[in-house]
Amino acid sequence: MDQTIALNAVSIGPLRAAKPADVDSLLDRVFGADRRRRTAYRIRDGMTAIDDLSFAAFDRGGALVGSLQCWPAALDGEVPVILVGPVAVEPALQREGIGRAMMDRMIAAADYLGSDPLVLIGDPEYYGRFFGFESHWTREWTVPGPVERRRLLARVPEGITLPAEGHLGPRR
Numbered sequence: 001m002d003q004t005i006a007l008n009a010v011s012i013g014p015l016r017a018a019k020p021a022d023v024d025s026l027l028d029r030v031f032g033a034d035r036r037r038r039t040a041y042r043i044r045d046g047m048t049a050i051d052d053l054s055f056a057a058f059d060r061g062g063a064l065v066g067s068l069q070c071w072p073a074a075l076d077g078e079v080p081v082i083l084v085g086p087v088a089v090e091p092a093l094q095r096e097g098i099g100r101a102m103m104d105r106m107i108a109a110a111d112y113l114g115s116d117p118l119v120l121i122g123d124p125e126y127y128g129r130f131f132g133f134e135s136h137w138t139r140e141w142t143v144p145g146p147v148e149r150r151r152l153l154a155r156v157p158e159g160i161t162l163p164a165e166g167h168l169g170p171r172r
């Protein structure tokens, strides 16, 4: 489907407008039912999603077709960062612009709110190319589980730096 047509048929709104059961079932379809064992879940263990930075995509009929959540996290418990993810698009509708629309909306909100640096585990070919995420910030960080170093990415606002070393986990 042409990207313009797809986006016209989809609206982006706050994730709170989606039923939690629908979000869970979308995430199970996209990442598998064992998704909770992933390192990203351990990084934000016990945290509550940030309402202002969590978005959903709905089709014309109101069905949930995408979700993006953000969480409080920190280096060594104290240096605040925001963990982005999971970012999920209904498998049959992937690569039609829905992921980018949700990410653009979240980044615009984060920039507007002057939020802390964003971190995520994801493909640099996607998150670097479209949204400016980079792995050089995270080279010496440790995380609570296995990670492919090239997929541990950060997007840091101009004029801000992050510690070169530290353990990425829940915020204290």
Ligand SMILES: CC(C)(COP(=O)(O)OP(=O)(O)OC[C@H]1O[C@@H](n2cnc3c(N)ncnc32)[C@H](O)[C@@H]1OP(=O)(O)O)[C@@H](O)C(=O)NCCC(=O)NCCS
Pocket: 030, 085, 086, 087, 088, 089, 090, 093, 094, 095, 096, 097, 098, 099, 100, 101, 121, 122, 123, 125, 126
């Ligand atoms: C990754 C994901 C969120 C992207 O959203 P999407 O709506 O499918 O993709 P978009 O339409 O926004 O982006 C399309 C462009 O990104 C590229 N792209 C999409 N996913 C990519 C990936 N994983 N790696 C590299 N490029 C990717 C496409 O090739 C396309 O490029 P083009 O415009 O040059 O053709 C979605 O595909 C998804 O849910 N994937 C499975 C779950 C996942 O891997 N999530 C990320 C980790 S949290």
